Amino acid sequence: MRRTLHWTTTTLAAALILAALLLPNTLPALQPNRFTRIPAEAIIGAVVMLALPRRPRIAAATLYGIGLAVLTVLNLLDMGFNEYLGRGFNAALDWDLLPDAQSYVADTMGTAVATGAAIGGVILILLLMALMAAATIHLSTLLTTHKARATQGALMAGTVWITCTALNLQAFGMPIASDHAAGALRTHAQRTVDSLEDEARFAEEAKADTFGNTPPDQLLPDLRGKDVVFTFIESYGRSAIEDPIMAPGVGRTLHASNEALAKAGFHARSGWLTSATFGGSSWLGHSTTMSGLWIDNQRRYRTVTAGEHLTLTKAFQKTGAWDTVGVMPGVQKGWPESKWYGLDRLYNAWQLGYKGPKFSWSTMPDQYALEAFQRQIHGKEHDKPLMSFVILTSSHQPWAPIPKMVDWDDLGDGSVFDAIQKAGKKAGDVLTDTTKSREQYGKSVEYSLTSLTQWMERYGTDDTVLVFLGDHQPMARVSGNHASRDVPISIVAKDPKVLDKIADWNWTDGLKPAEDAPVWRMSAFRDRFLTAYGSTPHASN
Structure with a gap:
């Protein structure tokens, strides 16, 4: 029973992390073939966890999990903004729109629904952060428990990823090798930088x-x-x-x-x-x-x-x-x-x-x-x-x-x-x-x-x-x-x-x-x- 629970928890933790790393940022792209890829960020994360002592590893795993939760929230916000406004979420500009969104929901669906949605959203984000952190800590512990096999597996996965990238190998219509999460973070970072530069230019214009x-x-x-x-x-x-x-x-x-x-x-x-x-x-x-x-x-x-x-x-x-x-x-x-x-x-x-x-x-x-x-x-x-x-x-x-x-x-x-x-x-x-x-x-x-x-x-x-x-x-x-x-x-x-x-x-x-x-x-x-x-x-x- 304990063994079954252990492997069930491990499977769910791995699935949660992979889903966060591979989640697209638009609804039309939310297809099964998006989740059949090998994420580079998972391989790098495994290598880092294997190299760290226990306490730094737990801290790093916690931060990694919270980072995945933030990435998931950003992708979900991108989905909503693309669906309604035809563009992605901009972290430098769009926080001011969230109160307006709540007011819109209140006017449309009622104050109780708007308040419930706002409170529910905050609770879900905190819960997601806790689950992601728990998942990464659990998997990092499992990796160090079986360090030799985990190291060998990480090296093999890295080799496969590099080979798939070099040969542009695909499965189900998508490249097998993925760096989607890193790309998403780069996109959001670039949006923020561009927005700050644009503000200065526009003030002169x-x-x-x-x-x-x-x-x-x-x-x-x-x-x-x-x-x-x-x-x-x-x-x-x-x-x-x-x-x-x-x-x-x-x-x-x-x-x-x-x-x-x-x-x-x-x-x-x-x-x-x-x-x-x-x-x-x-x-x-x-x-x-x-x-x-x-x-x-x-x-x-x-x-x-x-x-x-x-x-x-x-x-x-x-x-x-x-x-x-x-x-x-x-x-x-x-x-x-x-x-x-x-x-x-x-x-x-x-x-x-x-x-x-x-x-x-x-x-x-x-x-x-x-x-x-x-x-x-x-x-x-x-x-x-x-x-x-x-x-x-x-x-x-x-x-x-x-x-x-x-x-x-x-x-x-x-x-x-x-x-x-x-x-x-x-x-x-x-x-x-x-x-x-x-x-x-x-x-x-x-x-x-x-x-x-x-x-x-x-x-x-x-x-x-x-x-x-x-x-x-x-x-x-x-x-x-x-x-x-x-x-x-x-x-x-x-x-x-x-x-x-x-x-x-x-x-x-x-x-x-x-x-x-x-x-x-x-x-x-x-x-x-x-x-x-x-x-x-x-x-x-």
Whole structure:
């Protein structure tokens, strides 16, 4: 019995260590053939353990086990980040995103689930560290107990590894020799070094600005007198227009909306922008578009928002010819970035008068947010035209439950959405099913597009100019593992002179950009927009 227990424990310890050394960092790579390889790190570890005296060996084995646990956590984080954000985890940048992830889970699944997940995650990490340390100590003891045979076995394994490497021998479609763990650690270390170097470079880059010293009277002269609305639609990406599951419904919505706007006298042109982010971190897309800088991580975001780099929205404020407002139904706490964006006033989730239910993460339906914007801001008398910065949230994952359109005159305080929210799908049912997620994502984009274009049709005037775009593609599980980062962008206006100014952009007529319409980096939009509408460059250094 004792012998059976001993060999069972040994087998499990060896399997745990090999799994940690060979675990890939993406879900598609999680295949059986990944675990049939010979890891160099195991051979080196065995050699080191055999060479050390007892106490240093136990200390080294403990550190080795904890290191394997850390490597496993990093690989699991890579899996999650690749699945949702289309990139690996960055230890220098991404710890700040974990509280946001917990808040997202709380909004989606409830506070109890979020708290339980956070506590459970910490316990699992500590348990993993203890198990890994125990496994490495157990195996190191076994090696020294049978030192002669273990030494011979390590030499043989090393010889086989070198031979397989030299001859590039494979089994089950994979190289037999592996140094995957060392490579993973090198990758994470290089990401950290690159991030720190990038931060210093970007701080210098952000100081230079093509329009930083442009006098107020030379900014946006060709839009004077216009009410300009910049609107981001959450997760409105190229996949919504081209994916075979989402595209039919979204395409019908864009076609119907285009016809309705044309009937009301509006016309549109559309193109593509390549977003600085993917699957989440929407603020990176917003700030990239408005600043003209490529802001693809949190450190860059903090650097630029702490500085004086001119945003497109602030350019309107700088002229003195517009009142500038922000409508942020997703903001539920202080938002100091409003100063950097140049917003005279900010309306967050608590200032739009909504009394209805939340729709998962989204605090209120887009239709209500737009009606509140009209009622409290856009529809009132103003001494100056408005420049509005509006962020719509109904198409934010997990895309369940999704609001439905109601009569605009019946919106009231939003209580009309109670029954719609209760009858909708549950977030948990959608999150775990890829097909349902894709279907519901498409429906959420249809809803957001319908809300916005109906608002324009209902409340737009001869002087209204609407610029709307997506902030990023939906997560990889919905858009695909190799999806582009492109998002649609459209400019809608009744005055033909507004669209004539961008005729040389070669954008597609209507709300749906053609597949071969121009694609720009998102950071190029600010300068192109300022130039198109008459701004004169005066650079700052």
